[in-house]
Amino acid sequence: NAGVTQTPKFQVLKTGQSMTLQCAQDMNHEYMSWYRQDPGMGLRLIHYSVGAGITDQGEVPNGYNVSRSTTEDFPLRLLSAAPSQTSVYFCASSSLLRGTDTQYFGPGTRLTVL
């Protein structure tokens, strides 16, 4: 199993540009989520999904969109990048069978918005 994969690893954008961060998992997990990590703030939940076709907002959803058309993929879209979105983004997945279980994290995408 590859686990959770994320692409790209690094990205530099100009203010106002759009892009999609890709996330895929091969563990057949129902639950997938996106976090951003900023210094001194731990990880904060952006959006999450409990299955294909079902998504919901997390703590810091503004400026981000998601969709979940398949179990495997959960892309994160930035429609109009802002410098405040400079961060490291992590995708995670887990099984919902036990309610709240271990999350498996991808290696992260480091995004810089100029």
Next chain:
Amino acid sequence: AQSVTQPDIHITVSEGASLELRCNYSYGATPYLFWYVQSPGQGLQLLLKYFSGDTLVQGIKGFEAEFKRSQSSFNLRKPSVHWSDAAEYFCAVGVKWRNTGGFKTIFGAGTRLFVKA
């Protein structure tokens, strides 16, 4: 509101010395508690977790943690630190999120561990 506090931003220990990283949480129900480790440039890896039962939990790489309900704490310990343990450590609590079946993991701000020879 749910929260996780890691009072130490960074800790330095000598190789071979014992380690304790502190974690306090605030959550009204029975918590699901986790410790994750993040090496530089890497994602997070689960060290151990507590759901119920024995309050002393064993994890990977020789780590253990003890859940103390009366103190709302879940401190991470290791009897002898190795240089390869240098990393950032995150305590986290899993909570239900709204009524959609979702849940989220609330992370502390992290403690960076430095190991000196």
